[in-house]
Structures are given as structure tokens and as C-alpha cells.
Amino acid sequence: MRNAFKPLVAALCASGALGMMSSARAADDALVARGAYLAKAGDCIACHSAPRGKPLAGGLPMMTPVGAIYTTNITPDPETGIGRYTEEEFARALREGVAKDGHNLYPAMPYPSYAKINDEDMHALYAYFMQGVTPVKQANREPDMKWPLNMRWPLKIWNAVFLDKGIYQNKTGKDVAWNRGAYLIQGLGHCGSCHTPRGIAFQEKGLDESSGAYLTGGLLDNWFASNLTGEHNTGLGRWSEQDIATFLKTGANAHASAFGSMTSVINNSTQELSDADIAAMARYLKSLPASGGDSRAPYSYDAKASKVSLTRPAATDSGARLYTVYCMHCHGADGRGFAPMLAPLAGNPNVLEKDASSLINVTLNGTGDLVLHGVPAPYPMPRYAPVLNDRQIADVLTFVRGAWNNNTPAVQAEDVAKLRKATQAAR
CATH class of the missing domain: 1.10.760.10 (Cytochrome c-like domain)
Known part of the structure; x- marks a missing residue:
């Protein structure tokens, strides 16, 4: 009689094991999906994909004051990509700008912003890049820089002076939405890497709202990235939170339209973010006090003062x-x-x-x-x-x-x- 139960027990055990395996696979899939979402928030594909190239295989040229650099292959290919990175090495590259072999990355890679990414999100990103990205065998291209400007050891000094290694900490006195927006803007979204002016050493002059220079606009790659503070004329002073959210979702609103690298941000990143995250980003940006600008009187559209006759413009005009x-x-x-x-x-x-x-x-x-x-x-x-x-x-x-x-x-x-x-x- 006892032997009669053996097939039933075996079947139950197999069923339980399959259930555990299914749950584990579901958990892994959820983690990879979470990492994919975070990679979109970080707009990784925009910089690490060359025109007509394969996604995340690198090769996009980026101009710096000392020459062109080319983005790297961040697919999990073990020979030319990041397939052999441990999670610790992956996190170090993102937060400190140091590759697996120990060489320093140029700060065109926004690791001063990614330093703020928390451990949970870093784990999800690692899962995505290792399990959710198709490997591409494509060698990296060396920068177009002449010696001694191509030496990387001075970047160790740069990091010692300018890199803040602390992950984002919620600000007391601010609500959940504000802190979520601050985390996305300052960290994964790395908005400051374009929209904050840089100093003589190519460092961002501010990394969060504690600096008056943060997000006041910056010249980069032949574009001037807009002021994102509450400045009335050149910033977001006349924009509502809904205006900001609409722009991030669609690339256009009643005030302006996206151009330059911001087009890629809309295409590959912000339109894919949840409404809650977009609203949080808008909440944070709208909270920033006016900074930058040139002290001109606030702009207003006065119909009389703004009337321009274009029916018969002067021959000299x-x-x-x-x-x-x-x-x-x-x-x-x-x-x-x-x-x-x-x-x-x-x-x-x-x-x-x-x-x-x-x-x-x-x-x-x-x-x-x-x-x-x-x-x-x-x-x-x-x-x-x-x-x-x-x-x-x-x-x-x-x-x-x-x-x-x-x-x-x-x-x-x-x-x-x-x-x-x-x-x-x-x-």
C-alpha cells in the first residue's frame, strides 16, 4: 500500500519544483523588465547606438573640447562588450567611471549623475544588460585625441576633485513625488550633463538644486541646452507642471518644441516613462527657483508692441x-x-x-x-x-x-x- 503512494508523492514534488522554477523565472523576467524601464529612463540607447548601427553596440561620436570620443559597446558580448563584467564591476563603471580593466572613462559618460543610482535599481539594470540585451560583437573605437590629451590617468585626479560618490538620499520636508522627480532628474535622467554649464575642467558646475548653476543651461556639441529653472524668459517660469509633462511625453507644447539631442531623449526615453514618473519630474523641475538669465524684464506678449507688418517689408529689411x-x-x-x-x-x-x-x-x-x-x-x-x-x-x-x-x-x-x-x- 505504501508503494502505491510513491508515484503521487513524486508527482507532487515535481509539480512543486516546477512551480518554484516558474516563480523564479517570473521573478527574473520582472527584474529584467524593471531594468529595461530604468535603461529607458537613463536613455542609454541614444548615446550607445550609432546611426544605422545595432542597438547599444556603441560607436556614436561625441565631441569634447579636446577631440572626439566614441561611445562603447555595452551589449553582453564577452569579447567586445560588457559580458564579463560582474555586478560590482558594472556598478563601479556606472557610478565611478572605471571600466573592468581599471581604465577611467571620460566624463562625457554621465557617471557623476549615475553615482546617485540606488542599489536596487543598479541590480535591475545589471540583470537587463546581461539577460535582456542581444550581444553584438563590435570592437570599440579609440578616441580621436592626440597625446598627451588622450592620457587617462589625469581622470583619477578629476574624480577625486569633482565626483560625489553618494547615492541619492531623500530630502526631508519634500514629498514622495518631489523626491522621485529629483532622483530621476539628477540620477538616471542625467539632465544636468547637458543642461548645466561646465567649468574649465569640463565638470558640471552643479549636481543638484543646492547649486545656483544647476540646470541653468549649457553649450554642448554645438547646441545650447535650455535653462530648466524657474527663470521667466529663458527657463520654465511660464510653464506649468502640465506643460513640462506634455513636453517630456511629446516633445512639444505651447511654448517650444524639441530639437538637437532632446529629440532623441523624447524618442527613446521620456515618452516611454510612466505618467507618475513624468509628473514627478515636472514637480521637481517646477520647484527650482529662477537662476541664470540676464536680468531682463519678464517677457509678455503685448499685441500692440508685438505687431509686426510683414505684408510689405522694407527692401532694406x-x-x-x-x-x-x-x-x-x-x-x-x-x-x-x-x-x-x-x-x-x-x-x-x-x-x-x-x-x-x-x-x-x-x-x-x-x-x-x-x-x-x-x-x-x-x-x-x-x-x-x-x-x-x-x-x-x-x-x-x-x-x-x-x-x-x-x-x-x-x-x-x-x-x-x-x-x-x-x-x-x-x-
Whole structure:
């Protein structure tokens, strides 16, 4: 009789083992999925994927003040990627900028921001990169830097001076949403790596809201990344939390549209984040006091003061005449555009910014396609580099920066020529 129960016991044991294995697989799958979400929050694919290259296999050129560097292969290929990294080595690379073999990474890799990633999220990221990413065998490319600028040992000194190794700690007196937004903006989102000005050693001048320089805008790779503080003219002072959330989800709102590297951020990162995380990021950004700017009076669209006659622009007003031919059909005679499809120019923070690099760059080279849930957004900004010369672009931008109560300094033809040369070299 006792032997009759043996098949039943064996069956129950097998069923239990299978159940445990199934639960373990489900837990692993959930961890990898969590890591995939966090990798999107970190926008890893944008920097570590070259145009027409394989995802996360590296090779994207990035310009620095001392030459071009190329992003590395972060797929789990054991020979050319990170397949042999332990979790400890993986975390060290992200938080301290030190590779498996001990060489220092250049701070174009935003490890000063990733240093804030907590242990739980680091574990999920490691699971994703090791189990959820397809290995790609592709050798890394050496930087285009001449000796002695290509030496890496000075980066040890750089880290000692500028790297804060502490993970993010919730701020007392702030609610859950604010702290979540701060963690994403300062850490995985690494917003400061573009939107904070850098010092002579290429260090970010601030890593959180305790610094008055944090997120006040910065010139990087021939673009000026916008001021994200509460500054009224060039920052987010006139934006609501919903305006910020809409921009992060869609790349456009009533105030501005994405261009440059921000297009890639929208395409690969923020549109995929949960509504709760986007709202938290908006909450944190909207809490930042005004900083930066140039002390001008707050912008307001006054219909009378902003009225510009474009029906018969004077023959001597080259900028106005060019605007009527190339710009008015999209941005309107009143400069208000047709948001969110077509960006306004009246009061646009990027137009009011003292540094005109982004305006020049986007006029020369246009914008990449915003792709929302697989569908390209209509009406991208076209390239005018083949159509307009340096003087013409300077004239039309000078008109835009002076019209509709914008009252921003003129653009010089030599600045256009300089940026044209720099961006053509990078194409």
C-alpha cells in the first residue's frame, strides 16, 4: 500500500519544483523588465547606438573640447562588450567611471549623475544588460585625441576633485513625488550633463538644486541646452507642471518644441516613462527657483508692441523679407506658430536665450524626426544650410530675435559661419 503512494508523492514534488522554477523565472523576467524601464529612463540607447548601427553596440561620436570620443559597446558580448563584467564591476563603471580593466572613462559618460543610482535599481539594470540585451560583437573605437590629451590617468585626479560618490538620499520636508522627480532628474535622467554649464575642467558646475548653476543651461556639441529653472524668459517660469509633462511625453507644447539631442531623449526615453514618473519630474523641475538669465524684464506678449507688418517689408529689411518667404507659413505673421505642431517664436525660451547657438544650428541643420509610439510627428524643421548663406541666416534670426517683443541681441554672420563649419565637420 505504501508503494502505491510513491508515484503521487513524486508527482507532487515535481509539480512543486516546477512551480518554484516558474516563480523564479517570473521573478527574473520582472527584474529584467524593471531594468529595461530604468535603461529607458537613463536613455542609454541614444548615446550607445550609432546611426544605422545595432542597438547599444556603441560607436556614436561625441565631441569634447579636446577631440572626439566614441561611445562603447555595452551589449553582453564577452569579447567586445560588457559580458564579463560582474555586478560590482558594472556598478563601479556606472557610478565611478572605471571600466573592468581599471581604465577611467571620460566624463562625457554621465557617471557623476549615475553615482546617485540606488542599489536596487543598479541590480535591475545589471540583470537587463546581461539577460535582456542581444550581444553584438563590435570592437570599440579609440578616441580621436592626440597625446598627451588622450592620457587617462589625469581622470583619477578629476574624480577625486569633482565626483560625489553618494547615492541619492531623500530630502526631508519634500514629498514622495518631489523626491522621485529629483532622483530621476539628477540620477538616471542625467539632465544636468547637458543642461548645466561646465567649468574649465569640463565638470558640471552643479549636481543638484543646492547649486545656483544647476540646470541653468549649457553649450554642448554645438547646441545650447535650455535653462530648466524657474527663470521667466529663458527657463520654465511660464510653464506649468502640465506643460513640462506634455513636453517630456511629446516633445512639444505651447511654448517650444524639441530639437538637437532632446529629440532623441523624447524618442527613446521620456515618452516611454510612466505618467507618475513624468509628473514627478515636472514637480521637481517646477520647484527650482529662477537662476541664470540676464536680468531682463519678464517677457509678455503685448499685441500692440508685438505687431509686426510683414505684408510689405522694407527692401532694406533683409530679415523680414526672408522670414516672409521661408518662415511665416509655419510660424505665423504674429510669431505664435501653430503649437504644438509648429513651434511659436514669440516668447520661445530658445529665442530669448542670449546664446543663439541652438537657433543657428536648427536653422542650418533642421531637426530630426520626433517619433511618438512609432509615428513620426509632422512638420519637422527643414535644413536651410543648402538654401541660405551665412548673412541671410544671421539676418532672419536677427529679425526673429527682435520681433514680437522678443528684444534679444542680433545674430552675427561670423557666428553662423563658425557653426556651419563645425556642424558640417560633424556630419
